[in-house]
Amino acid sequence: MSAASARQLNGSVRGPSTARRPVAHFDDTLHTSLPDRSLSAMNGHGDHLDSDSASSSTSSTTTNGTKPRRPNMSRKASSPMAPAFMVSAPGKVIVYGEHAVVHGRAALAAAISLRSYLLVTTLSKSHRTITLNFRDLGLAHTWNIDELPWDIFQQPSKKKFYYDLVTALDPELVAAIEPHLEGVSKGVPDEQRKNHVRSASAFLYLFLSLGSKQSPGAIYTLRSNIPTGAGLGSSASVCVCLSSALLLQIRTLAGPHPDQPPEEAETQIERINRWAFVGELCIHGNPSGVDNTVAAGGKAVIFKRSDYLKPPDVTFLPDFPELPLLLVDTRQSRSTSTEVAKVGELKKAHPIVTESILDAIDQVTCSAHSLIESPNLDSNPQSTIEHFGTLIRINHGFLVSLGVSHPRLERIRELVDYADIGWTKLTGAGGGGCAITLLRPDAKPEVVRELESKLAEEGFTKYESTLGGDGVGVLYPAVLRNGSDEEGGEEIDQQKFENADGPEGIERLVGVGTHEKREGWKFWKRATQ
Numbered sequence: 202m203s204a205a206s207a208r209q210l211n212g213s214v215r216g217p218s219t220a221r222r223p224v225a226h227f228d229d230t231l232h233t234s235l236p237d238r239s240l241s242a243m244n245g246h247g248d249h250l251d252s253d254s255a256s257s258s259t260s261s262t263t264t265n266g267t268k269p270r271r272p273n274m275s276r277k278a279s280s281p282m283a284p285a286f287m288v289s290a291p292g293k294v295i296v297y298g299e300h301a302v303v304h305g306r307a308a309l310a311a312a313i314s315l316r317s318y319l320l321v322t323t324l325s326k327s328h329r330t331i332t333l334n335f336r337d338l339g340l341a342h343t344w345n346i347d348e349l350p351w352d353i354f355q356q357p358s359k360k361k362f363y364y365d366l367v368t369a370l371d372p373e374l375v376a377a378i379e380p381h382l383e384g385v386s387k388g389v390p391d392e393q394r395k396n397h398v399r400s401a402s403a404f405l406y407l408f409l410s411l412g413s414k415q416s417p418g419a420i421y422t423l424r425s426n427i428p429t430g431a432g433l434g435s436s437a438s439v440c441v442c443l444s445s446a447l448l449l450q451i452r453t454l455a456g457p458h459p460d461q462p463p464e465e466a467e468t469q470i471e472r473i474n475r476w477a478f479v480g481e482l483c484i485h486g487n488p489s490g491v492d493n494t495v496a497a498g499g500k501a502v503i504f505k506r507s508d509y510l511k512p513p514d515v516t517f518l519p520d521f522p523e524l525p526l527l528l529v530d531t532r533q534s535r536s537t538s539t540e541v542a543k544v545g546e547l548k549k550a551h552p553i554v555t556e557s558i559l560d561a562i563d564q565v566t567c568s569a570h571s572l573i574e575s576p577n578l579d580s581n582p583q584s585t586i587e588h589f590g591t592l593i594r595i596n597h598g599f600l601v602s603l604g605v606s607h608p609r610l611e612r613i614r615e616l617v618d619y620a621d622i623g624w625t626k627l628t629g630a631g632g633g634g635c636a637i638t639l640l641r642p643d644a645k646p647e648v649v650r651e652l653e654s655k656l657a658e659e660g661f662t663k664y665e666s667t668l669g670g671d672g673v674g675v676l677y678p679a680v681l682r683n684g685s686d687e688e689g690g691e692e693i694d695q696q697k698f699e700n701a702d703g704p705e706g707i708e709r710l711v712g713v714g715t716h717e718k719r720e721g722w723k724f725w726k727r728a729t730q
């Protein structure tokens with residue numbers, strides 16, 4: 202299907218937009234592995250935050266109304282040698298194959314233009330603290346680096362390196378972290394605190410695996426435009442941000458830069474992806490790895506992990522068609538780990554039936570994959586959409602059978618079916634979260650508008666997004682090259698980032714999902730892109 206043959210509607214998720222290409226060079230070259238060294242030796246864009254801006258996160262109030270610990274601000278807190286930098290990673294939609302992918306079957310997923318952004322402010326040598334400042338959750342917590350359980354993480358039998366493939370969490374390492382999570386968001390309501398602790402555990406596990414006792418103090422400030430726990434891969438996007446930031450800090454990533462050989466870029470993406478998977482293990486328990494793969498590499502993929510001890514099979518889909526999708530959020534919260542566990546239980550109770558459903562979902566994904574690879578993809582857009590749509594309907598039916606739908610998801614499907622304008626399925630883990638609707642090419646715009654207003658009346662939220670965008674990106678230093686050479690660019694400091702007003706404000710300030718020319722941001726480009 203050509204771009205022109207796929208209708209684009211307001212409020213829909215669209216296919217790959219003309220990709221932004223970084224213009225300015227990122228003059229960083231391949232770093233050797235120096236896990237003990239701080240960013241301070243990196244290329245000397247010597248910008249620095251003043252102590253107020255560096256402290257603004259730690260002076261913020263947590264959701265329980267308590268003030269987090271403030272680092273000593275009598276001296277300049279940020280490191281004059283290590284500039285603040287940002288990383289960003291997208292969310293994703295699973296078009297076919299969620300849940301089945303956890304059990305070794307194929308899934309088709311694509312990056313969306315909603316993204317997370319992480320600002321890393323490295324502190325000066327005298328500040329021996331790391332602060333997690335996760336604004337969307339209201340999580341602000343500071344640890345003293347010297348008090349963390351380095352001894353056990355550095356034991357030769359436990360020590361992992363940035364290039365290692367880690368496929369399971371080490372229970373002793375998990376236990377060593379636990380006491381350091383006890384103080385996180387104390388007094389915050391239980392459900393909310395669980396989210397905080399999940400994110401904090403992912404951060405600590407990665408920080409302790411990749412860093413060292415000599416790691417510099419830093420503030421990690423995260424803001425995301427991806428709704429949390431809505432099936433759009435928010436956790437994977439956060440984990441890719443954390444993994445890439447920590448790998449950059451220990452100087453184990455080359456680039457990204459425009460002249461980078463694709464194979465080298467691929468290695469960097471894989472490195473980030475592997476550690477993001479470890480973060481996902483902390484948050485989810487049993488992730489397939491599809492979300493972090495898409496968040497790291499972007500675009501669209503067919504993903505399959507038959508053996509959890511080996512890397513997954515990932516097929517990139519450069520010809521992923523421009524599908525006119527409507528993305529609607531039930532606003533019914535749920536957690537991926539609960540929904541994944543439900544399917545695990547069903548498999549135990551009804552192994553033969555459940556395996557057959559999972560196999561059938563695999564066939565749905567394979568059918569979509571064959572269609573995408575078919576030379577006739579463009580020849581009859583109407584029947585191509587019908588084919589994709591039928592697969593969406595079938596896939597949703599199987600997910601209902603697995604017990605991971607929700608009355609609110611069924612309500613969306615009912616409203617779309619009444620309007621007769623397309624095919625709907627839940628996306629992601631289900632149990633709430635989002636649904637995608639593939640719109641019929643002949644859907645009348647007024648009927649779509651009427652449906653959208655009905656959805657809004659019933660409390661559903663529609664997201665605007667495009668499909669198939671870039672994966673992880675870096676803004677190093679955190680300066681947008683939007684000025685002339687003499688003026689330099691706009692520096693993104695802690696305060697500006699924290700004060701950006703909602704998703705629109707973040708997009709306006711640093712967004713790379715929808716802005717076509719956002720100079721300064723760089724992306725690793727896969728060999729196949």
Ligand SMILES: Nc1ncnc2c1ncn2[C@@H]1O[C@H](COP(=O)(O)OP(=O)(O)O)[C@@H](O)[C@H]1O
Pocket residue numbers: 335336337338395396397399400423424425428429430431432433434435436437439484485535536537538629630
């Ligand atoms: N903006 C965010 N900031 C920090 N952590 C986040 C954010 N969004 C998601 N998370 C983490 O991811 C978890 C939700 O993950 P999950 O249930 O897999 O939902 P999703 O389908 O969105 O990935 C949260 O409990 C939290 O730990």
Ligand SMILES: C[C@@](O)(CCOP(=O)(O)O)CC(=O)O
Pocket residue numbers: 295298299300301302303431432433434435436487488489490491492537541628629630631634
């Ligand atoms: C259900 C599953 O297939 C997708 C979950 O996606 P999300 O976390 O709801 O965005 C789980 C996984 O692949 O790890």
